[in-house]
Amino acid sequence: MNSSLFGEHGQxxxxxxxxxxxxxxxxxxxxxxxxxxxxxxIPHLDAEIVMGFGTPEDQKNDRQVEMTALSDLLIEEVRSADVLVIGLPMYNFSLPSTLKSWFDFIARAGVTFKYTEQGPVGLLAGKKAYIMAARGGQYAGTEHDTQTALVRHFLSFIGIQDVEFVYAEGLNMGDDIKGQAINDAEKVIDSLVA
Incomplete structure (x- = not known):
């Protein structure tokens, strides 16, 4: 899955x-x-969509039917996958809003996670996720890396514990740094796939 605003041109x-x-x-x-x-x-969540997720089918309005069907489709894509690959750019120190919307549409109580007396339990276990994180600056391992913990926590929340990050950083810090970062990321990809 890709979340770059630049489509196929995104790093x-x-x-x-x-x-x-x-x-x-x-x-x-x-x-x-x-x-x-x-x-x-994917649209951003609003109250009508969220209420629709929990409303009986025969009581939903047309938009709620459409948005619940979209959520069901996105969840089924994840449920049927053994491996997820997510392209993750950093925009303004955070996730693309399109990826956050995807998160919001697949996080549904009783469907992809449940609450128990011991806390939440993810229902999409047994999957592997690879995150291709491309960033203009260099943030991995610093307090300014707002993405890694968030993505790892969200995936864990829905049951996906096995998550690998591949970083390409410093992409806006000159051609030499960019070239080395992409080369290093490709080496990590080779080692993960081998």
Whole structure:
């Protein structure tokens, strides 16, 4: 899944495409589905959508029916996948709003997680996620990396514990740094897919 506003020209998209191509070469029988959030944008949540998720089908309005069906589709895509690959650019020190919308549409109590006396339990266990994080600056391992913990926590919340990050950082800090960052990220991809 890609979340770059720049579509196929985004660095995170290009890294996720390289990862998928190499993964499919090593695992040629793998079925592959791609979702591009720049093309098929997911609306931001509002009260009507959230209320619709919990309303009986025969009592939903047309928009609630449509938005619940979209949520069900997105959840089924994740449920049916063994491996998720997410292209993750950093915009203004955070996630793309399109990715946050995707999170919001797949986090549904009783469907992808449940609350217990011991706390929340994710219901989408047994999957592996690879996050291709592309950033203009250098943030990994610093207090300014607002993405890694958030993405890891969200995926864990819905049951996906096995998460690997591949970072390409400093992409706006000159051609030499950019070239080295992409080269290093591709080496990590090679090691993960081998």
């Amino acid at each position: 995170s998209t290009q890294l996720s495409q390289k990862f998928v191509q190499r993964f499919l070469t090593v695992n040629p029988d793998t079925q592959h589905k791609m979702r591009d959030l720049a093309i098929a944008q």
